[in-house]
Amino acid sequence: MNIVVTPVLALTPEDRARAGELLLTLLDDYERGLPTAPLVPEFDEEALTDLLSAPISREGIGVEGVFAEIKNKIIPNSTALASPRFLAYVSGPPNGIAPYAEAIAAAINQNCNFWQLGPAASVVERAVLRWLAELVGYPPDAGGILTGGGSIATLNALVTALNAFDPDFRANGLQARSAPAVVYTSTEAHRSVDKAAAILGIGLDHVRHIPVDEQHRMRVDALAEAIAADRRAGLAPFCVVATSGTVTTGSVDPLNAIADLCEREELWLHVDGAYGALFRLGTTTRDRLDGIERADSITLDPHKMLFASLEAGCLLVRDRKRLRDAFAFNSSYLTIAEHPVMVDFMDYGPQLSRGFKALKVWTALQAFGTDAFRAAVDQTLELAQHLAERVRRAEELELMAPVPLTAVCIRLRGATDTDHTEILAQLAREGTALLGPANVNGRMGIRACVTNYRTRREDIDLVVDRLCEFARSVESGRQGRSRQQLAGS
Ligand SMILES: Cc1ncc(COP(=O)(O)O)c(C=O)c1O
Known part of the structure; x- marks a missing residue:
């Protein structure tokens, strides 16, 4: 008799079928x-405490048990980042095919370090990089690597620049340098630049934050003076x-003049x-990013405007050799020679073991096609302009900055900084929208960033109406x- 023994950490065929059913129901319900x-959920304290303190079960709770925990404790206590009125920070909802691509990536579990452990994965990552490179105007054989996000991509870019x-x-790091190395960015730059400088030992004292003009773009005259x-x-x-796209106002630095x-x-x-x-995809914003192709390296985030599920960042480097020079190391136990078609991504970034992030980006591009992504980006731009226009027309509101992309900074006339903070919390509590704070020229406001392909005009109108109220x-x-004070005096 042929007895089939299921390995201890594998699922039986029955459990596989049940897990599939439960997963599909869960995704559909979600x-x-x-x-x-x-x-933002009203936290179920009891469920969260339970998640935190429950001991690991010795016998395991099985497929049914684990799906029940996810359904009852995790999903109800999760923030709905894909909700149409999630307009906070810079965070897009995942595209529809992302969960399936993630599941497949987990199943085949390719290790995207050297090509032998994932030949197709290596080629798929190269294909995604080539497409992104072409989009920004880089040569198709530019270097690059997918990362955990934009912050890591910028960190890797500074390593490449230092090398x-x-x-x-x-050999020496920065320790033996007599002249400290200095990096320049604007006062509106994302803090990931400071963070990278601190991590790399450049030191925050050697990061110059160059002032910006009235449109929040780096001033090239001030940059030249600081360098001199x-x-x-x-x-x-x-x-x-x-x-290109500052986090608060979406301003784009004058790339050609800086280049x-x-x-x-x-x-x-x-x-x-x-x-x-990725606003290179936008019909009205394409030209605004002219000059980006002259950069030595570029950070971009598929988990933002390509609506990949977290995490998917990307570093592109115009001269691929520069990236390799910064990260390739020899080791006696990794001796596979690089193949002309398949890249060893361990030589293009700090990680050795790496997951197959490229699959979800590639799958989405294949499934929907670039026209769909362009339409999604155009829609966010159109909605941001609609929001800006409504704010301009509302006498109760003030538009705090121009809106070159999709970030809209709004101040409620007559409201204090504390009022703004309270209003943000109230909007989230009552379920109207999740918006973020903005600090524009030292003044506090509210920021709506339309990086959401599910948002509609009605959602924007609801938010504006509520802000006016x-x-x-x-x-x-x-x-x-x-009046009370007057009466009391
Ligand atoms: C301009 C800019 N740079 C860097 C980052 C950091 O990207 P990530 O969150 O992917 O690390 C962000 C995030 O919003 C950003 O807007």
């Missing part, structure tokens, strides 16, 4: 529930990090396009208080 799901700048960097001043002081400028300056000064130009680079109630509360 999708159907999204329009009405609470944006290109100082041939002794790998540092050279006179005996320091060593090595890199400029420009931003000209970097060429003259022989500085590495990195563009942080975590939020903005808040502004009116703040105003009437203030008038009431001043």
Whole structure:
């Protein structure tokens, strides 16, 4: 008799079938529930405490048990990032095929370190990188790697820039340098630039935050002055990090003028396009990013405007050799020679073992096609303009900054900074929308960032109407208080 023994950590055929059924039901219920799901859940303290403190079961709770835990404790206590009125930070909902691609990536579990452990995975990652490179105007054989996000991509970019700048960097680090290396970015740059400088030992004292113009773009005259001043002081400028799509207002630094300056000064130009680079897809924004193709390296985030599920960031480097020079190491136990078709991605970034992130990006691009992504990006742009226009027209509200992409910063007239914080919390509590805070020129406001392909005009209108109501109630509360004060004096 042939007895089939299921290995201890595998599922029996019956369990596989049941897990599949439970998964499909769960995904379907989740999708159907999204329009009405609470944006930020009212936490079930008991369930969370239980999750935190429950001991690991010795015998296991099985497929049914685990799905019950997910359904009862995890999903109800999860933030609905895919809700149409999730407009906070820069975070898009995952595209529809993402969960299936993630499941397949987990099943085949390719290790995207060297090609032998994932030949097709290596080629798929290359294909995704080639497509992204073409999109930004890089040559198709540019270097690159998918990362955990934009912050890591920028960190890797600065490693690459330091290696290109100082041939002794790998051997000596920054320890033996007599002239400290200096990096330049704007006051509006994302904090991942500071973080990378701190992690790499460049030091925050050697990050220059260049002032911006009235449209929140890096001032090239001030940049040139700062570089010249540092050279006179005996320091060593090595890199400029420009931003295409700043996190607060979506401003795009003057990329061509900065590229000209970097060429003259022989500085590495990195563009942080975590939020903005993929607006190359947008019909009205394509040209706004002109000059991005002149950068030595670019950060962009498929988990933002390509609506990949978290995590999917990307670093592109125009000269692939530069990236390899920064990260390739020999080791006696990894001796497979690089194949002309398949890249060993362990030589293009700090990780050895790496998951198959490229599959979810590739699957989505294949399934929907680029026209669908362009339409989604165009829709976010159109909605952001609609929001901006409604704010301009509402006398209770003030548009705090121009809206070149999809971030819209709004101040309620008459409201204090504390009022703004309270209104943000109230909007989330009552389920109207999750918005984020904005600090524009030192003034506090509310920021809606349309990076959501599920958002519709009705959602935007609801948010604006509610903000106007808040502004009116703040105003009437203030008038009431001043009347009381007058009566009391
Ligand atoms: C301009 C910019 N740079 C970098 C980042 C960081 O990206 P990630 O969250 O993928 O690390 C963000 C995130 O919003 C961003 O907007």
